[in-house]
Each structure stands twice: as structure tokens, then as C-alpha cells.
Amino acid sequence: MAICPVRNTLIYLSDLILSGSLTDPKARRICEQILHLTEEISEGAAGKDHLLAIDSLIREYLTAADSKKNLETGKTLEEMFSGHREVFESHIQTRNCPSHDCGKLAPSPCQMACPAGIDIPTYLTLIARGEDAKAIEVIRRDNPFPWVCGLICTRPCEMMCVRSRIDTPVSIKFLKAFAAERAMSEGAYKNPKKKEWNGKKVCVIGAGPGGLTAAYYLSLLGYGVKIIEALPVSGGMIMVGIPRYRLPREVIDREVALIEDLGVEISYNTRFGRDITYEDLKNEGVDAFFIAIGAHKALDLGIKGEKIFPKVLEAIGFLKDVALGNHHAPGKQVVVIGGGNVAIDAARTALRLGAEKVSIAYRRSKNQMPADSEEVEQAMEEGIEFSFLTIPKEILGKDGTITGLDCIKAELIQKEGSDRLMPVPIPGGDFIIEADVVISAIGQYVDDTGMEAFSQMNWTRRGTIEVNHASMETAMPGVFAAGDAVSGPATVIEAIGSGKRAAEAIDRYLSHIPQPRTPKIPVRHHMEPPVEMTATRKMTLKHPTMPMLNVDRRRTTFQQVELGYDEEGVRKEAGRCLRCDICRRCGKCIEVCRDKMGIDALQFGYMDFDHPTETDFRATEKKCITCGACAANCENKAMVLEEKDGRRNLKLCGTLLNSQAIQYCEACGAFLPSAEYLDFVARKTGDKAKRAETRLLCNDCLRLLSAKTNVETRPAGLK
Amino acid sequence: MQFQKGNKIKVCRKSEDESWEPYMDDFIGIHGFITDPDTSINDPDALIEVSLEGKGTHRLPQDCLEQIN
Amino acid sequence: MSKYYLFQDTRTCIGCHACEIQCKSNKNLPRGAKPCQIIQVGPKMINGLPKMSFIFMPCYHCEDPWCVSTCPTGAMQKRSSDGIVFVDKELCVGCKTCISACPWGAPQWNPETGKVEKCDYCKDRLDAGLKPACVTLCTTGCLTFGLAEDMTQTRRVRHAEASASFENSSF
């Protein structure tokens, strides 16, 4: 049995009907009708009335039931539909089958990988077609920050991109940024229509990506939203944690402004618990709280000298100061301790502020660095020095001035009972890195000051807020939390995803709808017809290289480093998408063509998840006879055989695999298969096929003709 | 062991960690990829981001994951 | 040929198409597929009288069927016991090569199943000791079915005549 209740219901009903046990025609008819409606649900072709129709059919069944057995069947059906109501509804609303049992509804791997569940194949197709504003509209159904994420997302989607099994993944991230920028400059980047104010008010604590996302969706749903922000700026970590050369401030401002346009009120320089209290807000009529305070407190290095010297900085604080306008170099020789993105950001920022020498000290080797490899590469290009396998021991100096960082070389050793490689000091491996500034970037944690008001809320041993991840609901009724405050330091897209989830949960809470048991699976909003192109184009489109700012400029200014693809590059890149929301890569087509037809024209190595072999769409036309058996057996109609403009075209998700000339019936003009196809048939029938009739005729005309020959050629009227 | 971005993994067991929620029981046996290890330090105790086939992307404790190839 | 014959007396056939419907109904086929079909030839004036012929076109169950030799999946088969040519639905992948191969247009496309249908003389009925649906129900009884060896010479001649010429399509 499948996991999916919808699928199970289908199986149950068809077995029931086939078994012949429904001897009462009414009962059988009702089951047939329910089966039909359920099929539409499982194919994403259902509307909101489907479940109502099914309900009334079940009622009719129960009243019509003529026997105990039928009555039981009716009860079973009733349970199937009431017991898993949510699943049926989500199939209808989201056109997704989380468990992939309803083949036609399986979402694409990239969309499944996205913590915010963005409908990636759809917007890539729109971008490929040049419909940027539409693409942004699709993205913003799940993420109000297409532009921001287009520049700094950690892009798990690209990691799952099926295209990478052919060559390289589609650079999904940046295409978003391009579409946002283009739509914005054309004035086509707009907010969707929001609902009338429903009289309810929500307070969001923290104007970071999580908080702003929740605010965006809540105000669209008609809630009044007030955001409390301790800083003088909005954006949280994306504003004060991510340097401008990666994410220009204007980008953040424009997208935040759009959220403010919805009527979201942000009070800056307001720290919850100090400048405003839980009670104040309650009195203002706040119905629910959403805590998205992030993780802004840095961990201590815990080495000698850390507390003595003023020039021992923590990366987070350092980056924040810079972001808020302090543009003085911290010193001449800067050492950053850590191996994550924050460390890299701090180092590159220090460099840009005029530090003469910047180095990064990291306990392990390069390929263990958690930071994005691109970040590391770029840092190296800019002249940041890396000191790997380096364990900081002590900060040296005198009279409050740092002179250097005393380190010890380490080697990676696998310790007993652990499968992790641990850095172990090499005796006598001491050395000193000269420095007048030391910046620690070894991680942050949640700053819980001011949170006392939420007395019933629980904290984890990690110092994060404990929530039920399906609803982001804390132990305290009406109080929700998300983002780094819940996960600990994590990605922007996760914060956005959880913010959206929280918004939905808060809406449910305030409309007294029970919360879901599991986090919602990504939603496919609609299915765009795929972009049409030749197999050659599909195969030869190459990932464009990202043009970069020249290194001198990078070492001296905060200008954006990645300059972005040009329009042609973007449209092409979007066209590389394989549309995995349509083709589930089940391989049935290959199997039919190779094993059943014995033609083996389909070279789709990428479809074999476990051992991918070479893929070449262009190879299809070498052997394919456009018989259409692959299409006839494609559950999702990803593979189609169309007869158009005198050609028989075989297409996989819009990619033209083969095109052969249609033959026509010489008698009635009806379409016939291609010459290649007829050769295939002729080869099979061999020399037997010496037809009396040499004209090309369709099935019907052949019958007509042989009937006529019957009448006219046989000896008439022998008596 | 220390997980890195792109590692192919399997949810091999129920985690002992407090962050494990009942709905995660459905994840056991499912394959996926590490999409974001702990971003700053390689903390074996940190929750890390994995994308699971058919289940979406979640942060899980590391003790329930094993690398596969 | 199969070991059976299916004889149509065009003299008594009135082209009512009942056979087509009976066949479809028995096989429960959707719109489009017609394993057997009545083809009207004429009207045409013959010796001052308007004549029509209605020719019954089932599958001829050839001695050496091209549909069988062309079928890549082995779905199209010839039953060794009696030479009936039939499709095994399990094996058919809908490549339609049999349709192109057959010179009589016998194999038919079933758009609902994406597979091929064809006249199999209702072998399930034959195995149950019955006759094909079309023969059993024919409005005028112009269709007869039996073992080829039982077909008398006179009947053969009449078959030739009857299924021949307009003259013999009426009385």
C-alpha cells in the first residue's frame, strides 16, 4: 500500500469495483463517481467542490446501501475521506503529493530542497520567457525577498538541481535577483492585493528576514502588524551581518519598503522588554506575538588575553558597526579566527576598510571550512591570507595593544570512538601571527535579554526557543517564534521559510483552526507550459560565468563584487531547467523504448538516480521512429508526440527530441506515421509485405478499399 | 563524522536530541543531502540543514544521520 | 488462415451496423475503436436498379499475419490451437506498428487505454462454446461462423458470389 491516503483511496475503490462485490448498481455507480472525482484530486485537476461532491455521494451511498456489507463499505469510505481530510485538501489546494505516490503531483527536487518551498520550475520558465514580473509574483507567494535571496541565498535548490547530473546545476539563485532587479526597474515589482483588515493585531519582535516575512504574509491576510526592532535599521542580520559588497543596502531597503507599503509599522531603536513591554503591547490590543530576534551574541574564544585588549573584536559586532556607518579600519594587521561565512565576511570587510594585512586562522584544513567555497575563493583572490590547521593559544601584546596571536600548528586525527577528524596540536608547533587586531568569528547564540515576559516559553539546552516546528508555536499560547532564535545561527532562506510558516500558524491560531501535525510541504501554484527548444540547444546551453568587479576595486571599496549576468545569459540559463515538476524521471519512457520496442533511442542517463550515465537529448533522433510508445506510457504527459505543421514531433518537457515528416493518406489526407516509422514496420514484416496496394493509405481507407475490391474485382454473378 | 555541504545522507535512526519531534519519525529511512552544515564552527552538537527526498528541507540533529554513497 | 470461417451473406445483409455495436458492446470499447466494420459500397445503378453492397470487415486472421511479425513487444500473437490473431493487452505499449502493418485496417486504436484492440473472433466466447458476438446477434442472420473444414463447396461458391458484385447483394 502507498503512504498517500489519496492514492490508497484510489486503489481501494478500483479494487472494489473490479471485484464485482458491488452487486447493487447504485452502490457501484456511486463508487465509480467517487473514484472519478478522486482521480481528479490525485491528478491536480480538482476544484474546491470536489470534496463536497464526494461527501454527498457518500451520504447517498449510505442511504442507498441495501446490505450490511455495503453499509460497511460506505463507512470505510467515510473514514477514508474524513480521516485524512487535510491530505485531500492539500492535494487540491497545493496540487502536490508530498509522498510522491500521486505521480502527477510530485514537486520538483529543487522546490522540495528550498526551505521556503519556492515554486522554482515555474518561475524559471517565466524568466526564460522574459516574464520577470510574473516570476517575481510566483516567488513572492513563498518568499518576499526574491532580490535579497537572489544575491545571498545559500541555495540548497542548486545542490539538488537535476541538471547537475548532465552538466552543471541551473544557477537558480542569481536568476531571481535578475528578475527582481528588472521588474523593479520597470516598475512592475508590485505587492499583491491584501485582504481587508480583520480587526486583529500581531506584534513581531525583530525586523530580520524571519520577522519581515511573517509581517508580509500576515498583513496580506488582513492582520495589523507592528514590528519592534532594537536596531535603527531593518533587515537584521542581512543588514548588519552581511557586508554591502555582497548585498547592497538599497536592495534590502527596496524590498522592506514594499512590506511597509502594506501598512506594516516598524518602530526602530526599540528593544523589547526595555523600551516597550509585553503589557504595553497587550494593552495596544496585540492578539499574538512573533519572536524573531535572531542570534546576535558572539561566543567567547576562551583564550588568554581575550578580555584584556580592546582590539579583540567579535565579528558580529564589528560587521554591525561597519554596516551602521563606522568606516575606520580596525587596525593595520588583522587576524580573524574562524572558518565560517562570518569569518570570511569580517576579513574581507577589514581589508576593504584599509587594513594592510588580513589573515584567517582556522583550526582545520580548507575543505573542512563551513564557509561557501565561492566566498573562500573570492577572499583568496582579494589577498586574504589563510592559516589552516591553526589553533589560537593566546593573544599577545602590551599596554593594551595587541602585538600578535600566539598559535600552534595542528594535525587532524581521528580520535577513539569518534568518526570526526579532530585538530590535535603538534608538539613544538608554536608560531606567532603578527597582528594588532584580533576578530573572533566562532559563532553566535541567541541573546535572550528582555524575553522574560514570555514566562511560559521554554528554551532548549542550545539556548534557542523551543517550538513545534510544524507551527512555530512556543509553549506559551499565542506566542510564536522562528528564525535563528529557534534554529541557532542558520540561513536566511530558512528564516524566511519559518517566518512564512509562522504567519500561517498565527492565522490558524487566531481563526481557531487546529495546527498541522507536520510542516507543510512546498506548494506548486500552477504549472507553466515548458519552454520549447531543440535538443541541441538544451544540451549546449552553458552556465554563464559571473563577471566580477576588478580586484583592486574589491580590495578598496564596498561595491558589489558579483556584477551579474547580462539578459541573454539569464534567459538562456533559465532555459536549461529540465522541468522536473513535469517529468518525474521515472524512466518508463526509456524502458519502453529500449526493452519493449527494442529501439533504445532515449539516452537519458540523468534519470537513473543511483548510477547516472551519459545524457544526450540529441542522440534520440538517431534511432527514434516517432512511434509515440514512450509518450503513450508517460504518466505525466511529460513526453508528448504532437502532429503539427506536417511534422511528427517528440518532445520531453518542451525539448524537441525528434521531428519527422508526417505522411498523409493518399485517399483521405489523414495523418500517417513518418517514413522512418513505416520503414521500421516494413523491416519487421520483411519481404512478406508485398502489398497489392502500393499507395499510402490510412486504416479506414484500407478497409474501404479492401471492401471495394471485394465487390468490384471478384467474378460477378457466377451461377 | 563531520558533515559537509553536499554529503548524501540517510536518516538512520530516531535522534536522542530534544529537538526531535514526533513527525520526524516519518523521516527515518529517507535519503537526502546536507544543504547547510553548521555555518560557523563544526559543532557536532549543532542542528544541520538537510533536504530529504519527498519531505522537504529541515534542520536535524546530527546523531540521526549517516553518510551514504 | 485460422481454422474458422466467418461468412457474410451480402444478399441478406442490410448494413444496419448492429454487428459493429455488438462487438464494441461485448468488448466494452470507447468511441473510435471498431474491431469489425460494415463498409457500404454504392449505391450504383446496375441493370436499371440501384444496388448497394455492405461489406463486413472483421480481421481475416491471416496465415502469416504482418501485425504479428511487426509487433515489437510480442503483444500481437497467433493462437497456436486455432490460429486466432489477438492482442495481449499486458504486453501492448501502444506503438501502433500493427495498425500500420495490416493491409486491411483490422487493428484498432483504443484512445482510453492507449493500446490496440482487434477482432479475436470473441475467443473467450468460442472457448465457452459460443459464437462471436456479431454472429450471434446479427439482425438478419446474414453472418455465419464455423470450422473451415465444415464449409461446403456450394457455400464457398456462394461466399465468393455473395461477397462479390452488386448483382448478388440483393435478390
Add this chain to the structure above:
Amino acid sequence: MDKEVFSLCFMCSVRCPIKVKVKDGHVDWIEGNPHVAGIDGSLCPRGSAGISMLYDDQRVQSPLIRVGERGSGNWRKASWEEAIDYVADRLKDIKDKTGAHSIALCERAQLATHVSKAFLKALGSPNYFSHDALCKGSVNTACRSLFGYTDAEVGIHYGETKHIVLYGRNIFESLAVKEVKTLMAALEKGARLTYIDPRVTVTASKAHRYWMIRPGTDLALNYALIHVILKERLYDAGFVSKWVHGVNELRDFVEHYTPEWAEKETGIPAGEIIALAREISKDRPSVIFHYGYRGASHQNEIYMRRSILMLNALMGSVEAKGGIFFKKGPGEAGGKAARKLVSQEFPKIDMPRFDKAGTKDFPLPDPNHGVAQVFPYAVLNEDPYPIKALIAYRMDPLMSIADTAQTKKALDKLDLIVTIDINYSDIAWYSDVILPESTYLERTDCIQQMNGLKPQMFLRKKAVEPRYDTLEGAIILKRIGEKLGIGHYFPYETMEDLVNWQLEGTGFTQTDFEKKGFVAYGSDQIFWDRENLPFKTPSKKIEFKSSLLENAGFESFPEYQPVKAPEDNDRFRLVVGRSAIHTHVSTQNVPYLNELESENKLWINTKKAGQLGIKNNALVEVASSCGKGRIKAFVTDFIHPEAVFMLHGFGHEAGRAKRSFNKGLSDALIQENVYDKIGGSPAYHDTFVSVKPL
């Protein structure tokens, strides 16, 4: 859990005996009843499509009450209780306000007809009318004028005929299995077939003699045939002198209707007319001049039908083997007929019928069937009185009464229209309430009394339970009756009860039907002794000179009125007919039948089409004085240049019958509502239409 049930088909009104095989409550096979001679297992195309009709989801699935405008197709599902109350309440209202007579019921006569008749009688309304008049009212009157028997009491002995003459009786397309098979057997034995029709049909293609007669002139042909037969003394002198009243008047009358005269009128060479007369008289009395199944073509229909019947009389083929005969009832075999609800005592009704049939205004048509085509006039002119409600029981006035626009106007005047049917017929679509009836496979029905040479009784037995929320017509009417306080006229709860009630005193029980699907009163064919034939006319003879006609002030032998040809080149006489695939207006949406024939086409002569620039299969516009429409042309040499032809029953307006919706053209839309004022048949072929390419 398989079973076999003997029953009666109802894909058309012939009701052939069938055997139904049921598997797990599902019908998976239907065949003709092998025990019935002349059927022997055969099933016609419509009968063969029975299963596809039964499982078609485009049937009416539950009672429906209209919510939008009439004809808008907006319905709400209703329970039977609600629907019955709805109808009963309104009927009661109407009865109280304007009297029971303002409620009419029209019906395609069927096995439960005695129930619907009883329903109206109990209600106190005289206004029952059936489809019969539309089909053969004048044939009925003609038969009574000559024999004193209705056409329903006359049969045709195909099996042993030596020569049959068919006047447009397209017996091999508008077909009934038994007729076809017995006639086919006769032809195999060497019988001759003469076929007369402006159009070449399948029947024409099987004929030994075919005349493409000028449309509307059959009567002239017959007068000439009679002329020859009397002049050359080719008739059965013995039979005629013993049984015919008025042969001399006839002789004088046809004196000047010579073959040469007829040749000019009909286009049939005089020589051939004479040849037929001589040839056929050699085979008498085993010859048949077929008096027609549908006899509703011209305004002089009754005289046309009389002339055919007179030819039979002259050939002495009346009550003769291979000729025509009078049907024998149970009484003749010492048996008793099944009871009918109408045999009960009902309150007297003094109101006249809406169509005045049987009164001095319209004396001759059979009041038992009424005259349907008068209905629109009666309603529109409130003559003789206002009519407020119509119950349409499997009959569709919109498509079977000529001039749909006028009929619609009339319907718009009604306060209530209720349809009882299995289909979304056009009248159902135009109703206020649809009460869906169970199909023939889903219901037990009333006894079929089969009079004939061997009187028998047949039973339609339920094969499967209803698939949708439907009921038997007889139960529906009973339920309405109960709400109207006339429930006691329906002494049954189930159809089984009703059948038992009917069989009381016949000596038969339902179980007797189980073996073969029918019971016979006797074993031998009953022919009356030709020495004493019990004609029911005042003169006890076959009245060529008809007292029925003359007492009503009509002539027995009115002068022949020449048939005018269409004036203009683009005008034609519209002729209609049937095919083997469809039954009247009721099967066009049945899946398998629709696949074979989904629309009708306009037959037009090749030369004429050429002159008008009409291409084969191209759309043309057909227009008459009362309506117009579009239809594809079928250009052929095989139709008379003065005529265009189309199949009856297409161009449906019921949206939920998706396959047939808007396919082809409805003949009723363009036919003018003119009729035979004496005999009662409509004159469906008296409309001239203009045809132009589009």
C-alpha cells in the same frame, strides 16, 4: 452471481423480446429471445446499444427541479418526496382553479399506458393524447373507414407473401427485427419486392422493382393501378363481390385516372404501372400493398392510405396467408386478456377533448389517441378552453410536433410542465420538473398483450436494480396520484403487485413467463374463415364507399388534386425518414449510436446542388415559412430533384446530452404544422423549403 432474465427491449417502441445476462448486478450481455420465432437471438443496432445506454452518465440521474429560466438548463437535485410534492401541489392548484381538464398528458404509448390513462381519468381530465396520431392517425382512420378495425388490429403476414409493395415504407432501415427476418425469409423463397420512394434507401437496393416517384404523388399511382386492375379484371372477383361495398362507385371514379395520366403526375412510365398491376395480380391473394407504418405525409393522407388498403381488398389479400390479416385476441383462443387499470369505474367526464376529436368539429380521428399536433393551437387560442399543465411522458412535443417555435410559444403559456423520461429530451430540458424513469433494463413493466395470429402475453422483467435515483413510470404516477387523493385507483405498491393484479383471472402467473419470457394462449395460427369475415362496418363489408366518411360529411372518392411542384429552383419538398441507427428523437445521445450517426444531413439531388452551387458536406441553410437552420448537404443522384431529405430526430437543445447537443438539424423546426383535417395525421411532407449554400 450470474443470472439470465427474459424481458422486452425498449430502445424503440417495437419491444422485441430479449434475454439479458447479468453478472454481479451488472448487465454484460443482451440477446434477442432465442425462444421467439422470427427473433432467434437477433438484436438490432439500437437494441445492441442498450448496455451503453444503461451505463451512460448523461441520463437524468435524479429528480430535478428547474431553478433558472425555462430551457436555461439550471436545475437543482431533489428527493423524490420533494419532487412529487412539488408536482402534486401545483396540479392540485390548477385543478382547483381551472378544472382538471386544463391538465393534459402526452405520451409515447407504452406498456404502462393504461396507468397514465387511468391517472387522467381519475383526475377528471379528457386530455390524454399520444404520439400515435403524429405517426399514423390517418392510417388508423382509413382502416376504420374500410374494415371497422383500427390499424392496430391489422397485421401483415410477411412470411408467406409472394409480392410486397412498399410505399416509402423503408422496412430495412426503419426496422423491426421480426419484420425484417420474416420478410427476408420470404425473399429468400422468391418473393418479389416493389419499392416506391423519391429517395434510394437500403430497401430500394434490395428491391426487384424501384420507382423514384415524384414526391407526394403516390395516390395518383394507386388510382392508376386500381384503374388497370379494374379495367383488366385483374382483381379477385369472388372476394370483391362477396366482401366489398362500393366497387362500382370506385370503378366510375378511377375511370379517367389512366396510367398515362398517372405517368405525367408521378413520373412513372404508364407501361410499368400496367406491368406491376398484371404481375402482382398473378400472385394474389398472397400479396401485400403495405399500408405503411408511419402514415403522416400529406393533407390527403387518409385517401392515400385508403387507396392502398383498397388495392389489398381488390387482390383478395385481406385475411389471407401472405397478405394482411386481422389480429386475434385471447378471446379467439378461449383465453382472457390481462386486466388494465382503465377497466375500473371512473367519474364521468363531460368536458370535450382539447383537440375535439370525436366531436362534430373533428369527427374521425381516434379519441383514444387524440390529435397531438392540435395541442399548440388549442393552448395558444384557449380553444376550446385554457390548458395550464402538461405532463410529457417519454414523448417530446418539441421535436415531434411540427413548427417547434409555435409549440414553444404554446408551452410558454403553461403554468406547469413535467417530464417523465430516462433522457434529457428537449421537452425535459424545457420542463419545470424532470421525473427520471428507470430504463427498461431496470424495471418490471406492465403485461404486453400481443394479439396476432397467435395471441400471446409478454413480460418486461427487471434485469438489474436502478443505477441512478430513478423510478418506474407507473410508480411515479401512483405516487403523484396519492398526493392528489386518487391513490385508490392504483391498487399496487410495486410493479410486481401490478402485474399480479393484471394477471388475475387469466390463468397465468408471473412464474409462467420465466421459462421463455412469454406465454401463448394457443399453439396454432388463427385465420378467420374467408366465407364469414366479421367486418365491423355498418354494412359488415369492406366499405370502399365509406359510411364513416360520408356520415361525417366527407366524400369517399374526392377528385384527385394535382400535386404542385416547387415554384422556384431553390425550393424543394422536405421529406423526412428514419435510419437503422436511431429511434425517433430518443437515441441520438446513446454513446454507441451517436458514434455511428451523430448528425443528420440534407440529401439533395446532384443536378440541383450543382445549379445552386452546393458542395457535398458543405453547410447549407434550410428555410421554411416557420423556421430555418443549418445542416450539412449530402449531394447524391439518388434522390428526386423535387425533394430534399433529412433524418428525423437531430438538432437537440438539451445541454446535458452533450453528444447530441446541437448536432444536425431538427426537422420539426422547419416543418409547418399542417395536417390531414379528416384522418388526423400531420402532413410532414407538405412543407416547401428553400436551400442555399453558406
